[in-house]
Amino acid sequence: MLDATTIILTLIWGVAIGSIYVLLATGLNLIFGVMKLVNFAHGQLLMIGAYIGFTVWSIFGVNAYLAIFFAMASVAIIGILVERFSFRRVLGEEKLNEIFVSLGLILLFDNVAVLLWGEKSKRIISPFENMSVLIGELSISYDWLIAMAIVVVMLISLIFLIKKTKIGLAMRATSQRQEASMLMGINVERIYILTFAIGAAMAGAAGVLFGIIFPFNPYIGALPTIKAFAIIILGGLGSIPGAIIGGLLYGIAEQSAVIFLGGIWRNAIAFTVLIIVLIFRPKGLFGEKGE
Amino acid sequence: MFNKKQIISLKGSRKFRFLVIAIVFSSLIPLLLNDPFMIHVLTLIAIFAVYTSSWNLLANSGQGSLGHAAFLGIGGFTSSLLAINLGIPPIIGIFIGASFSAGIGFLIGLTCVRLEAWFLAMVTFGFSVIAETLVSQFDDVTHGVMGFRTPLLMPSGLPFYYFALLMAIITVIIIYLLMKSKIGLAFRALKENSSEARMIGINIAKYKLYAFVISTFFAGLAGSLYAHFLRYINVAVFSADNSFKPLMMAVIGGLGTIEGPVIGSIILVSIDSFLPNIDKYLQPVMSPLFSAVSNVGPPLRLLGLGLFLLLVVIFFPKGVASIIKRLYNYLLKQFRE
Numbered sequence: 001m002l003d004a005t006t007i008i009l010t011l012i013w014g015v016a017i018g019s020i021y022v023l024l025a026t027g028l029n030l031i032f033g034v035m036k037l038v039n040f041a042h043g044q045l046l047m048i049g050a051y052i053g054f055t056v057w058s059i060f061g062v063n064a065y066l067a068i069f070f071a072m073a074s075v076a077i078i079g080i081l082v083e084r085f086s087f088r089r090v091l092g093e094e095k096l097n098e099i100f101v102s103l104g105l106i107l108l109f110d111n112v113a114v115l116l117w118g119e120k121s122k123r124i125i126s127p128f129e130n131m132s133v134l135i136g137e138l139s140i141s142y143d144w145l146i147a148m149a150i151v152v153v154m155l156i157s158l159i160f161l162i163k164k165t166k167i168g169l170a171m172r173a174t175s176q177r178q179e180a181s182m183l184m185g186i187n188v189e190r191i192y193i194l195t196f197a198i199g200a201a202m203a204g205a206a207g208v209l210f211g212i213i214f215p216f217n218p219y220i221g222a223l224p225t226i227k228a229f230a231i232i233i234l235g236g237l238g239s240i241p242g243a244i245i246g247g248l249l250y251g252i253a254e255q256s257a258v259i260f261l262g263g264i265w266r267n268a269i270a271f272t273v274l275i276i277v278l279i280f281r282p283k284g285l286f287g288e289k290g291e
Numbered sequence: 292m293f294n295k296k297q298i299i300s301l302k303g304s305r306k307f308r309f310l311v312i313a314i315v316f317s318s319l320i321p322l323l324l325n326d327p328f329m330i331h332v333l334t335l336i337a338i339f340a341v342y343t344s345s346w347n348l349l350a351n352s353g354q355g356s357l358g359h360a361a362f363l364g365i366g367g368f369t370s371s372l373l374a375i376n377l378g379i380p381p382i383i384g385i386f387i388g389a390s391f392s393a394g395i396g397f398l399i400g401l402t403c404v405r406l407e408a409w410f411l412a413m414v415t416f417g418f419s420v421i422a423e424t425l426v427s428q429f430d431d432v433t434h435g436v437m438g439f440r441t442p443l444l445m446p447s448g449l450p451f452y453y454f455a456l457l458m459a460i461i462t463v464i465i466i467y468l469l470m471k472s473k474i475g476l477a478f479r480a481l482k483e484n485s486s487e488a489r490m491i492g493i494n495i496a497k498y499k500l501y502a503f504v505i506s507t508f509f510a511g512l513a514g515s516l517y518a519h520f521l522r523y524i525n526v527a528v529f530s531a532d533n534s535f536k537p538l539m540m541a542v543i544g545g546l547g548t549i550e551g552p553v554i555g556s557i558i559l560v561s562i563d564s565f566l567p568n569i570d571k572y573l574q575p576v577m578s579p580l581f582s583a584v585s586n587v588g589p590p591l592r593l594l595g596l597g598l599f600l601l602l603v604v605i606f607f608p609k610g611v612a613s614i615i616k617r618l619y620n621y622l623l624k625q626f627r628e
Contacts (some may be wrong), residue, residue: 038409040412044515081503086601086605089571089605090604090605095355095407095408095409096350096355096408096546097604097608098409099355099357099408099409099412100538100600101540101601101604101605103535103539103597104597104598104599104600104601104604105597105601106597107593107597107600108594108597108598109622110529110593110603111590111591111593111597112594113585114590114591115581115584115587115591115594116581118584119584222531225419226413226416229409229413230413231502233410233413235618265424266421266423267420267424268421268423268425269423270417270420271414271416271418271420272417272421274413274414274417275402275414275417275418275421278402278406278414279402279411
């Protein structure tokens with residue numbers, strides 16, 4: 001069982017599944033970094049993205065990978081509405097309120113999805129269904145490779161946006177000193193909306209990729225949120241490279257647990273890793289020290 | 292822990308009058324509506340009042356748990372398995388279950404007390420998933436995957452209701468006295484501002500751990516009652532749904548108050564129990580709109596609950612209890628004039 005092929009395959013699967021989590025975790029981390037807000041309903045945005053991709057693909061016959069753009073745009077709009085009408089009203093108050101708002105949003109999104117699309121599992125079929133590259137004994141499906149490539153492109157554009165543009169500068173300033181950036185003439189509320197929209201759009205894209213690779217139903221949102229959260233705790237809150245490394249490590253850990261311990265450990269492993277890390281480092285693996 | 296003065300001061304207060312009225316009312320109401328289903332609902336309310344009060348106590352110390360179902364399940368499984376395997380009568384078993392849950396709560400609390408709000412939320416949620424996985428993994432011992440029939444604690448109907456009510460009253464009174472005591476004061480100081488609390492010499496970790504142990508004790512008690520009430524238990528008890536329920540009940544009822552969890556349990560258990568009755572009228576009206584679902588009732592109900600929760604958090608952060616209180620004061624004023 002423990003031969004080289006299995007190990008390499010586990011690694012590749014881990015990286016592929018990890019790259020979807022990376023997309024989700026980076027969005028969550030961006031929102032956290034700039035707004036100091038934890039959106040526990042982030043996985044629900046992934047789920048809605050998957051359904052929007054499904055609708056565009058199945059009704060209008062749009063190519064599954066082009067559907068990503070539709071999903072990103074729609075989920076970004078949903079994100080803006082969510083930020084404007086719910087999170088903004090409790091921002092900066094007690095942290096518990098953000099958790100309660102997220103829980104309300106989870107109930108809202110899950111059940112809207114049930115009402116609109118039903119509870120049965122759905123899948124988006126890509127044009128490359130059942131096609132794979134053969135390298136020696138390994139067969140890697142095209143969809144995995146395309147998903148990884150899309151994630152890489154999106155992350156590079158995000159890093160470019162943050163590091164090289166004026167908006168990115170404003171976002172970084174807001175994340176460091178919210179009040180000082182307000183004094184410097186940055187419209188902080190607009191930056192918040194933009195940040196939330198970008199984070200949501202990334203979740204939407206992750207949703208379509210998820211839907212191409214796995215079957216999905218309205219209730220899939222909860223676990224990806226938790227996994228994304230575990231990843232940003234591993235990688236350090238607010239750090240984008242941390243989220244990328246954390247996501248890939250996490251994907252590999254999850255796949256290894258499934259292969260070597262059995263399927264029921266798929267979800268528990270996330271928390272076992274998380275809790276062990278937090279016992280020794282209460283602020284996360286690369287988190288800042290002190291108060 | 293409690294001195295005589297506190298108990299005497301409790302006697303004269305308005306809260307005490309409300310408590311007496313609530314006790315009398317809740318003891319008499321099943322006699323008035325002598326209907327098995329109503330008694331079933333009332334018993335569930337009493338059990339969830341214990342469970343939600345335990346969650347609320349933890350939240351009062353600034354720790355919001357998203358995984359209280361772990362303790363509900365631990366309490367339920369412990370008490371039921373003890374009764375089946377060792378023949379320990381459930382009436383003792385429920386307290387062993389509660390104590391075992393508190394023991395696990397102590398160990399989990401050790402890791403949790405140093406964490407900030409969202410880390411804590413995640414870690415507690417994680418423990419409920421890990422508990423579910425472990426119970427499924429050791430199915431030979433727990434029989435959790437298929438579930439099993441739990442032994443009888445009290446004859447169902449009125450006896451069980453009065454027993455659950457007694458437990459609920461004791462829980463509420465203990466938590467009330469605790470919040471009035473020095474420990475409760477420390478909890479509130481932690482919640483308001485933990486760095487200031489540390490400055491005035493409160494040992495944060497110690498008090499957070501106290502809150503954890505006491506809260507998980509009552510959650511385990513609620514779990515044991517729940518398992519013996521339903522006469523069945525399986526791993527589904529660890530579901531996220533059960534973890535989120537006390538949170539919703541406490542928030543909707545009134546976070547950080549004594550009466551909030553009770554009001555919240557009344558509202559949510561009633562919604563869960565009575566609203567399904569209108570499904571059959573809802574179906575013909577709504578099904579043309581939502582053709583994808585066979586029964587529109589449950590998702591619509593949960594959707595409404597989500598909206599309700601959002602509205603309460605955004606517009607009435609002190610919950611329904613505060614609305615009732617305002618209404619009461621208003622009526623009192625009108626009446627006096």
